[in-house]
Amino acid sequence: MTEEHDALRADIQLRMENGLKTEVQPRADSSELVLEIINRLQSSSGDLDSRLVIGGFTLTPVEHGGIEQACESCMYYLVHKKYCELPELEVPVEPEWSCRLWRI
Numbered sequence: 509m510t511e512e513h514d515a516l517r518a519d520i521q522l523r524m525e526n527g528l529k530t531e532v533q534p535r536a537d538s539s540e541l542v543l544e545i546i547n548r549l550q551s552s553s554g555d556l557d558s559r560l561v562i563g564g565f566t567l568t569p570v571e572h573g574g575i576e577q578a579c580e581s582c583m584y585y586l587v588h589k590k591y592c593e594l595p596e597l598e599v600p601v602e603p604e605w606s607c608r609l610w611r612i
């Protein structure tokens with residue numbers, strides 16, 4: 509599983525570096541916005557690109573409202589697995605990555 513996850517992280521990084529445009533803004537500040545983004549993720553095809561685009565992934569932390577939002581400080585981040593356990597995303601990530609569903 510570790511190798512599979514490493515390969516998936518490398519794949520995600522490549523997609524992002526190749527210019528995949530993700531919806532970095534607006535950040536999910538309100539419960540309405542969280543619900544809207546989650547609903548879109550649930551009704552999408554669920555493939556990797558959809559999750560990255562709708563989730564608004566970035567390869568670097570995003571400064572928002574005076575807070576640096578990075579996977580490593582997000583409540584959904586599993587440190588030892590370097591994994592996002594938000595059910596609608598379920599994807600291996602790097603600690604310095606971010607998405608707009610970041611939550612403390």
Ligand code: SF4
Binds near residue numbers: 579582591597601609
């Ligand atoms: S929900 Fe949190 S851990 Fe998951 S990708 Fe977004 S910022 Fe990273």
